[in-house]
Amino acid sequence: MTTPNMHDWLNEHGDFLYRFALARLRDPHLAEDVVQETFLAAIKSPDFAGQSAPRTWLTGILKHKIIDVMRKNVREIAASDLMSDEDANMDEFFDETGHWAEKPLAWDMPEGALEQKQFLGILQSCMEKLPAKLAQLFLMRDVHETDNEEICKELNISATNAWVMLYRARMGLRKCLEINWLGA
Amino acid sequence: MLDCKQSSQLISQSLDRSLTLRERFALQLHLIICEYCKRFSQQVQTLRIALKQMANSIENNSMIEMSSAAKKRIADLVEANHSQT
Numbered sequence: 001m002t003t004p005n006m007h008d009w010l011n012e013h014g015d016f017l018y019r020f021a022l023a024r025l026r027d028p029h030l031a032e033d034v035v036q037e038t039f040l041a042a043i044k045s046p047d048f049a050g051q052s053a054p055r056t057w058l059t060g061i062l063k064h065k066i067i068d069v070m071r072k073n074v075r076e077i078a079a080s081d082l083m084s085d086e087d088a089n090m091d092e093f094f095d096e097t098g099h100w101a102e103k104p105l106a107w108d109m110p111e112g113a114l115e116q117k118q119f120l121g122i123l124q125s126c127m128e129k130l131p132a133k134l135a136q137l138f139l140m141r142d143v144h145e146t147d148n149e150e151i152c153k154e155l156n157i158s159a160t161n162a163w164v165m166l167y168r169a170r171m172g173l174r175k176c177l178e179i180n181w182l183g184a
Numbered sequence: 185m186l187d188c189k190q191s192s193q194l195i196s197q198s199l200d201r202s203l204t205l206r207e208r209f210a211l212q213l214h215l216i217i218c219e220y221c222k223r224f225s226q227q228v229q230t231l232r233i234a235l236k237q238m239a240n241s242i243e244n245n246s247m248i249e250m251s252s253a254a255k256k257r258i259a260d261l262v263e264a265n266h267s268q269t
Contacts, residue, residue, distance in 0.1 A: 006262045010255065018250040023242040032254040039258050043265050098187025104223040107230065114234050120241075123234055141200065142232045143239045148200050159201070167196040170228045177231075 006043050013055050017062050024066050034065040067154055074133045074155045105178055126176035138169035186214045188221055195225045
């Protein structure tokens with residue numbers, strides 16, 4: 001059996017792995033770091049020599065590295081922030097009778113609006129305005145359909161905490177979009 | 185009766201867990217009378233679809249490449265660790 005060449009793998013799969021990580025972490029430096037860790041882990045692995053499907057194998061390692069980063073990031077949320085009362089910080093969205101303080105507008109979504117550069121650009125900048133950790137949890141859940149149970153286990157948070165954080169992310173994001181997209 | 189605050193929480197949670205029968209019923213009742221929560225419900229679903237599309241567009245965009253500095257760094261590290269073994 002010939003030993004695979006890690007440099008060839010880097011050339012063939014490096015950019016693929018980078019994009020995979022970037023789509024999940026949204027941070028070029030973090031994405032480069034996890035790709036680096038992936039290759040280092042791969043070269044030290046006893047399974048290295050026998051790999052016939054390197055991309056799949058490397059992607060599997062990368063997924064774990066990405067989860068590690070997310071776990072670390074989300075854990076850095078101050079306990080006070082994470083554990084605060086469900087209603088905290090939501091006051092700006094509702095009045096004291098529980099009605100919308102600012103009523104959601106009708107989003108007129110023409111055919112293909114989601115593909116429009118303008119819409120996606122605003123969505124991107126709104127994501128960037130969310131607290132980073134909130135955005136990351138949200139991406140894990142909504143984009144990559146990570147099972148809620150798995151998120152809680154991986155991040156060591158309760159299901160209730162996860163729901164509250166995801167709720168905050170969605171509220172913040174839709175408001176930001178409404179202001180910057182419809183208001184434009 | 186649910187108010188809009190409670191209703192919006194349930195709408196968000198319905199994307200993350202199965203609501204109980206009681207919750208679903210209460211939410212449906214509210215949505216019949218509340219245009220704004222109905223909009224909110226559609227919007228969070230739109231967000232989910234749009235974000236997924238954004239992620240796909242990153243993953244499938246072959247124009248996006250790792251910086252050459254990072255590539256070089258990884259190649260050097262691989263080299264260093266390889267010669268150790």
